[in-house]
Amino acid sequence: MGEIKPVYLEEKLKEIEDSGRLDYRSKTLPTWCPGCGYFSIVEAVAASLCELNIPNENAVMVSGIGCSSRFPFFVNSYGMHTLHGRALPVATGVKTANDALTVVAVGGDGDGFAIGGGHVPHAARRNVDITYLLFDNGIYGLTKGQTSPTSAIGFRTPTSPYENPDRPLNPLLMLLSYGASWVGQAYAGRPDHLHRMITQAMAHRGFSYLHILSPCVTFDKTHRTYGNLGMQVRDLPADHDPTDRLAAMREAMDDALPALGLYFREERPTLADALDGLVEKAGGELPGKVAAKPVRKAARR
Amino acid sequence: MATDIQISIVGSAGDGTIAAGDILKNALAGMGYKIISFDVYPPEIRGFGKCIARMRVTTEQVYSLKHKSDVLISLDDSHAIPHADEVRECGAVIYERASIVQLPEGGHISAHIGPGQLPYPVPVRELAEKSTSANRSRNIVVLGFLAGLLDLPDGAFLKAIAKKFKRKAEAAAASEAAYRIGREFAAQTFKLDDVVFGPPVSTVVAGATVEMISGNAAIVRGALDAGIDTFFGYPITPATSIMERLAAEMPRRGGRLLQTEDEISAISAVIGAGFAGARAATSTSGPGLSLMAEMLGMGVIGEVPAVIFVSQRGGPSTGLPTKTEQSDLHMAVFGGHGDAPRIVIAPTNVDGCYRCAGKAFELAEAYQTPVIVLVDLYLSNRYETVVFPARPPFEADVNRRPGKQAAGTQYKRYTLGGDSISPRALPGEKGGMHVVTGLEHNELGRPSDQGEMHEAMSRKRHEKLKEALKHPDFTICKRFGDEGAVDVGVISWGSNFGESLEAMLKARGEGIRCAAMKVVMLSPFPTERVAAFLADCKEVLVPELNYQGQFANLLQSHVARPVTRLNRVPGEPMKVEDILEEIRRLAGRKAAQKAA
Numbered sequence: 001m002g003e004i005k006p007v008y009l010e011e012k013l014k015e016i017e018d019s020g021r022l023d024y025r026s027k028t029l030p031t032w033c034p035g036c037g038y039f040s041i042v043e044a045v046a047a048s049l050c051e052l053n054i055p056n057e058n059a060v061m062v063s064g065i066g067c068s069s070r071f072p073f074f075v076n077s078y079g080m081h082t083l084h085g086r087a088l089p090v091a092t093g094v095k096t097a098n099d100a101l102t103v104v105a106v107g108g109d110g111d112g113f114a115i116g117g118g119h120v121p122h123a124a125r126r127n128v129d130i131t132y133l134l135f136d137n138g139i140y141g142l143t144k145g146q147t148s149p150t151s152a153i154g155f156r157t158p159t160s161p162y163e164n165p166d167r168p169l170n171p172l173l174m175l176l177s178y179g180a181s182w183v184g185q186a187y188a189g190r191p192d193h194l195h196r197m198i199t200q201a202m203a204h205r206g207f208s209y210l211h212i213l214s215p216c217v218t219f220d221k222t223h224r225t226y227g228n229l230g231m232q233v234r235d236l237p238a239d240h241d242p243t244d245r246l247a248a249m250r251e252a253m254d255d256a257l258p259a260l261g262l263y264f265r266e267e268r269p270t271l272a273d274a275l276d277g278l279v280e281k282a283g284g285e286l287p288g289k290v291a292a293k294p295v296r297k298a299a300r301r
Numbered sequence: 302m303a304t305d306i307q308i309s310i311v312g313s314a315g316d317g318t319i320a321a322g323d324i325l326k327n328a329l330a331g332m333g334y335k336i337i338s339f340d341v342y343p344p345e346i347r348g349f350g351k352c353i354a355r356m357r358v359t360t361e362q363v364y365s366l367k368h369k370s371d372v373l374i375s376l377d378d379s380h381a382i383p384h385a386d387e388v389r390e391c392g393a394v395i396y397e398r399a400s401i402v403q404l405p406e407g408g409h410i411s412a413h414i415g416p417g418q419l420p421y422p423v424p425v426r427e428l429a430e431k432s433t434s435a436n437r438s439r440n441i442v443v444l445g446f447l448a449g450l451l452d453l454p455d456g457a458f459l460k461a462i463a464k465k466f467k468r469k470a471e472a473a474a475a476s477e478a479a480y481r482i483g484r485e486f487a488a489q490t491f492k493l494d495d496v497v498f499g500p501p502v503s504t505v506v507a508g509a510t511v512e513m514i515s516g517n518a519a520i521v522r523g524a525l526d527a528g529i530d531t532f533f534g535y536p537i538t539p540a541t542s543i544m545e546r547l548a549a550e551m552p553r554r555g556g557r558l559l560q561t562e563d564e565i566s567a568i569s570a571v572i573g574a575g576f577a578g579a580r581a582a583t584s585t586s587g588p589g590l591s592l593m594a595e596m597l598g599m600g601v602i603g604e605v606p607a608v609i610f611v612s613q614r615g616g617p618s619t620g621l622p623t624k625t626e627q628s629d630l631h632m633a634v635f636g637g638h639g640d641a642p643r644i645v646i647a648p649t650n651v652d653g654c655y656r657c658a659g660k661a662f663e664l665a666e667a668y669q670t671p672v673i674v675l676v677d678l679y680l681s682n683r684y685e686t687v688v689f690p691a692r693p694p695f696e697a698d699v700n701r702r703p704g705k706q707a708a709g710t711q712y713k714r715y716t717l718g719g720d721s722i723s724p725r726a727l728p729g730e731k732g733g734m735h736v737v738t739g740l741e742h743n744e745l746g747r748p749s750d751q752g753e754m755h756e757a758m759s760r761k762r763h764e765k766l767k768e769a770l771k772h773p774d775f776t777i778c779k780r781f782g783d784e785g786a787v788d789v790g791v792i793s794w795g796s797n798f799g800e801s802l803e804a805m806l807k808a809r810g811e812g813i814r815c816a817a818m819k820v821v822m823l824s825p826f827p828t829e830r831v832a833a834f835l836a837d838c839k840e841v842l843v844p845e846l847n848y849q850g851q852f853a854n855l856l857q858s859h860v861a862r863p864v865t866r867l868n869r870v871p872g873e874p875m876k877v878e879d880i881l882e883e884i885r886r887l888a889g890r891k892a893a894q895k896a897a
Contacts, residue, residue, distance in 0.1 A: 028747060060728050061736075062573070065739075072738075073738075073747065078728040080737045080738070082739060089533075089565070089566035089567075090569045090570065090576075093571060093581065096531055096559065096573075096574055096579075097530075097531050097574035097577035097579035100729060121562075122561070275558075275559070279553075279555050282549075282552035284553040284555050284556075285554075286555050
């Protein structure tokens, strides 16, 4: 523990304003409950878009349905708020139509691993060059607190009033085996780390999956609370090698004490690369890149 | 002399029936005849299901197959026997002459050939073995025999064989040998005097090209000519060949095609790509369309262009995957929850497949909505000789784009008023940022559940589609036959219109005053023009290939008047004779009433 420095509100606000990241927040105020972990995610995404100097009009936020999926309305960019479970295929369509866009798919645990579970392996194996931010609160918040595919066994909700009989999925382990080329985990209660992870995930060329643990402060008072999560989360071991998929899988299997950080990363051709390869094989000509401008290189101050 | 000859080849799966049909129709089309052909095959790849290759070869324009064939070729008697009586008087039946000792009584087709039909026994197996030391080329031997019998030039056949086995030199050589031995054998037999090919008639306009292609191939050509750049799809009979052809063609033009994990993913990606400004499409059949219904509604409320090619098959559920039906009209026009108006167009022939496929991209862009191009297995797999114009009749970009925003004003994606079509900004465009949502929204695109806003936006989504009825250079419906008041009017849609038109023309030939109307745009419905036609008709007949009378239902929801429904679900095209009989009955019933 280092020395604790005082933080003055005015200084902090000036720092945020100067950073330029407020440009990436829309005028629509989030509809989430006070204390929800998702506030820190939208802040972190804005900060990352800013840090990477992505022009607002080149960013597209794509979501499904759920509390987390309201996300696109809160970011100052293009966006699609689609159907329950369909963020990934829609995002795949957007990116395939225009490579120059920075496409971020966001959604919750129910959206991604219950109704939308069939799409995840395919987006991962194709290495679509998008970032998938999975907000995992282990509950269906928007419909008022039902069981989700990442809810713990024994969890009581209105749809499992005695207890949840199903064991939870292990999304990290799934994504590692599906072939995602960037897999990481963060926690909404550690905003600075979260921001760094999001920046890395967005900068990665290929399908990046960031699992973000977050509490539902309204409907889960017993399991995934700030108190419990704060005690459970740990950092990945300092010597973890993110190019070692097996080591990443071993870490992911310890889901009682979730480790934060970059689990796995590899460079390999993206879906667009593969499709361009087909054009070459067929003897066709690649069309000129359309619409969007290249990412600004100069820092934004 | 006008030529009008129908040839059927019937065999078992694996006999090469369809392949023989392909070679034959390519040869005849190459000689300059007009072709309409439609094959029937079982859902299994091998096994012993029945395969029929059937083609009508003409010099005049015709619209459907005939009830009777002039020549029947049997590659498998057990399947061909039920079709023996489809051969007309003085028509020919070509079949295997080999020993029939193992067959049960009546198992050989020779016992089923009528006294007026001409039998042509050919030692097909023996000749095939002689020519290629294998009996796999039986289908080519009979083609050689047919060519000799009808005195058709070798050149066209050899060219068609070479085309069929383009990448298999060995098979091409074996087939050529089989063809020649069949042809030689024909020299030893009596000629077929009653089936004669007259000289082909050339109707090619300068710059245009004539091609014999299938409905699905025409859809692909229309999509390519309209500049399709992204496609997402999932294989399903009978739409698969659309995706397969695009998979080969699109990369040659720099396009992108992806086989998705399911139909939900396919339509989702199309909506995503459409949002990003692409000309995007998918193709499917009824079961896939059911899965797509929810995302289709998203396209409607989000006002995102998308093109969906749907080739219907027998339903419900998995139904009859390799049989034709027109029972997805309700699904295409009304499918999904909520008030979700969309554009549905249904071509009636192969030429129409080309035009509708290309125009669909224009319609989707101009009216910012999903567009369904509804065909069926019969039309997808039907071959016709089509004249393609020198320049594709499609516009490259009909988007309504926002101009520069005045300073301090926020871009409104969903402006109300005017013709209800709002300027659309695309991702990457400065000043146009907005969120497309499946929620009801205000003009800015922000969620709104206010009753007034929902009323206004619902009206907008319905009103803007009315503009599509006035879309330039596109036939939304068309009348044929007698002008003015008629005794019987036939109104129909999709693949079935060909049979309806033939029946109407025959009825006119019999002195019945009648007319026919095809309706291409099913949604929005061209109520005014249809009502005007119906007002001219004393009796109205609606023939269609579904049990419920889905088009008649649609028609009557727009124009209140009684109609006579003719609904059949045999899994194959309706018989012209059946429609004609109904026209006669309606005309006669009219006469009887007058007398009474």
